[in-house]
Amino acid sequence: QVQVVESGGGLVQAGGSLRLSCTASGLIFDDHTMAWFRQVPGKEREGLSCISWNGDSVYVDSVKGRFTISRDNAKNTLYLQMNSLKPEDTAMYYCAADPAPCVVTSTGDFDSGTDFAYWGQGTQVTVSS
Numbered sequence: 001q002v003q004v005v006e007s008g009g010g011l012v013q014a015g016g017s018l019r020l021s022c023t024a025s026g027l028i029f030d031d032h033t034m035a036w037f038r039q040v041p042g043k044e045r046e047g048l049s050c051i052s053w054n055g056d057s058v059y060v061d062s063v064k065g066r067f068t069i070s071r072d073n074a075k076n077t078l079y080l081q082m083n084s085l086k087p088e089d090t091a092m093y094y095c096a097a098d099p100a101p102c103v104v105t106s107t108g109d110f111d112s113g114t115d116f117a118y119w120g121q122g123t124q125v126t127v128s129s
Contacts, residue, residue: 002026009123022095038091047112050102
């Protein structure tokens, strides 16, 4: 049984930083692409960043230069370092895993509408102004 569990969310002031973590069990971690998504109530889920088994990563424009995705295959853990946070980054953040490679748009960005096979329950990030 696959389990994906996020942690590290919380309340932070604008301009601050947070690091999210995600552990995955019940799957061969380094055989899976991993990604971070977020969702605000009433809005569509938005993909943020995707990382392949070997560490190649892609982002969407809204987080480029501010967020960094990374993974530690030895620990079955995915990370999202978020810097220069803005109130509009407030959302529930989700970790996801899939055997397929990251889907990339024609401009080389992460295709934020990609669906993934396995999802966590989410961790809330709130950025105050």
